[in-house]
Amino acid sequence: MAEEKKSAVLETLVGKFGDDIVSTHSDFGDDTALVRRERIVEICTFLRDDPGLRFDFAMDLTGVDYLGEEPRFEVVYHLYSLEKKHRVRIKTRVPEEDPVIDSVIPVWAGMDWYEREAYDMYGIVFRNHPNLKRILMYESFVGHPLRKDYPKAKRQPTIGPDE
Amino acid sequence: MANFVSSIQFSDPYFSVLLLLIIAVGMAVGFVFLSQALGPKKYDRIKYSVYECGVDPITSASVRVSVKFYLVALLFILFDLESAFLYPWAVLYRDLGWFGFVEMAVFVGILGAPLRVEEGGARMAVNRAKDGAPGFLTTRFEALLAWGRKYSIYPFTFATACCGIEVMGAFGTHYDLSRFGAEVVRFSPRQADMLLVAGTVNYKMAPVLKRIHDQMLEPKWVVAMGACAASGGFYNNYSVLQGIDKILPVDVYIPGCPPNPEGIIDAVVAIQKLLETGAPRAAERWPIKI
Numbered sequence: 482m483a484e485e486k487k488s489a490v491l492e493t494l495v496g497k498f499g500d501d502i503v504s505t506h507s508d509f510g511d512d513t514a515l516v517r518r519e520r521i522v523e524i525c526t527f528l529r530d531d532p533g534l535r536f537d538f539a540m541d542l543t544g545v546d547y548l549g550e551e552p553r554f555e556v557v558y559h560l561y562s563l564e565k566k567h568r569v570r571i572k573t574r575v576p577e578e579d580p581v582i583d584s585v586i587p588v589w590a591g592m593d594w595y596e597r598e599a600y601d602m603y604g605i606v607f608r609n610h611p612n613l614k615r616i617l618m619y620e621s622f623v624g625h626p627l628r629k630d631y632p633k634a635k636r637q638p639t640i641g642p643d644e
Numbered sequence: 645m646a647n648f649v650s651s652i653q654f655s656d657p658y659f660s661v662l663l664l665l666i667i668a669v670g671m672a673v674g675f676v677f678l679s680q681a682l683g684p685k686k687y688d689r690i691k692y693s694v695y696e697c698g699v700d701p702i703t704s705a706s707v708r709v710s711v712k713f714y715l716v717a718l719l720f721i722l723f724d725l726e727s728a729f730l731y732p733w734a735v736l737y738r739d740l741g742w743f744g745f746v747e748m749a750v751f752v753g754i755l756g757a758p759l760r761v762e763e764g765g766a767r768m769a770v771n772r773a774k775d776g777a778p779g780f781l782t783t784r785f786e787a788l789l790a791w792g793r794k795y796s797i798y799p800f801t802f803a804t805a806c807c808g809i810e811v812m813g814a815f816g817t818h819y820d821l822s823r824f825g826a827e828v829v830r831f832s833p834r835q836a837d838m839l840l841v842a843g844t845v846n847y848k849m850a851p852v853l854k855r856i857h858d859q860m861l862e863p864k865w866v867v868a869m870g871a872c873a874a875s876g877g878f879y880n881n882y883s884v885l886q887g888i889d890k891i892l893p894v895d896v897y898i899p900g901c902p903p904n905p906e907g908i909i910d911a912v913v914a915i916q917k918l919l920e921t922g923a924p925r926a927a928e929r930w931p932i933k934i
Contacts, residue, residue, distance in 0.1 A: 636882075
């Protein structure tokens with residue numbers, strides 16, 4: 482494919498962080514950037530504070546399990562700017578043997594429960610999260626049910642009223 | 645008294661009205677005490693627990709509320725009470741004169757004085773717990789009781805999914821479940837004897853459902869409505885209980901996804917048939933103890 486013209490958002494991002502942005506694309510008009518996980522907090526802070534970007538609304542955070550690929554997991558951030566009315570999707574890969582990524586709660590406090598959900602369902606650990614515990618499943622549940630290698634037919638013991 | 649009886653004119657046309665009144669009041673009052681005396685009672689720790697939503701309170705309700713709250717509430721009652729007496733007094737103020745004024749001043753003074761709040765006055769007599777009713781009742785009498793229960797089933801709806809909409813339809817005017825005696829829906833388990841589980845129950849909800857069942861009146865019936873409550877339905881996954889009969893004794897299953905309101909009527913009629921034939925409830929042959 483010929484050199485695609487980057488959108489203004491992605492251009493600003495690549496201009497600022499350079500090699501920390503692994504790849505970008507704008508398929509179907511959705512700006513997407515795959516970034517290195519080590520700098521996720523800095524990138525997110527920049528996206529929020531840069532006067533030309535102003536991504537002040539963190540719409541969604543979710544995990545993806547690409548079983549068989551390396552690195553295995555992916556964390557996806559969907560961002561929106563209420564001021565500039567534009568969106569961007571930030572993706573970052575997390576390996577299975579060390580599924581740790583920095584929490585973005587210091588940037589957007591609303592990401593709290595999304596990170597807990599990703600932890601609960603995929604076992605992705607968010608470093609510096611103030612309250613990283615299960616949000617949907619009960620505390621005594623073993624494993625992370627949305628991982629592709631979680632046995633479909635596995636049943637866990639029924640819990641008592643106090644768990 | 646004898647004088648009063650001899651004074652009754654039996655030919656008086658109002659005598660039949662008096663008779664009717666005595667019978668009507670006698671029945672109304674009598675049944676209140678009869679149900680208290682005849683109903684089986686089985687008290688345990690869960691029955692005596694205060695909360696009826698199936699879970700324990702996260703914090704103590706008696707800790708966080710500020711004293712000011714109670715003071716304000718007390719003052720409100722105080723002023724309401726005073727004003728109720730002040731109005732008639734104000735209307736008759738001129739006629740009552742100085743006597744009325746002093747009397748009312750004393751009254752306001754008494755009410756305005758600080759109230760003593762008694763501690764621990766209303767404590768539940770937990771140690772009053774006793775076992776189920778002794779089996780001295782004759783078979784005929786049991787049949788009479790069953791006949792009474794047949795038309796006074798009190799449902800408790802545990803609606804967690806789309807089946808709940810069909811339940812509403814069944815209680816509404818079109819299908820009108822009240823024709824079959826299961827008219828009064830109770831949203832407190834202590835006043836209900838038919839648990840209608842309508843919808844998906846997941847593992848996190850299972851202990852809540854179990855506790856609500858334990859708090860219900862004896863004898864009680866459980867209806868598993870719809871594919872999810874009966875078997876987990878198509879939610880064959882990590883989070884959904886594969887049928888409520890894993891934790892509860894189920895008397896009647898209603899198939900469907902969701903079943904239509906006729907299905908609920910059918911279930912109520914099935915329970916009435918169980919009562920008619922004296923068949924044991926599912927709880928009586930329930931082997932699993934959790």
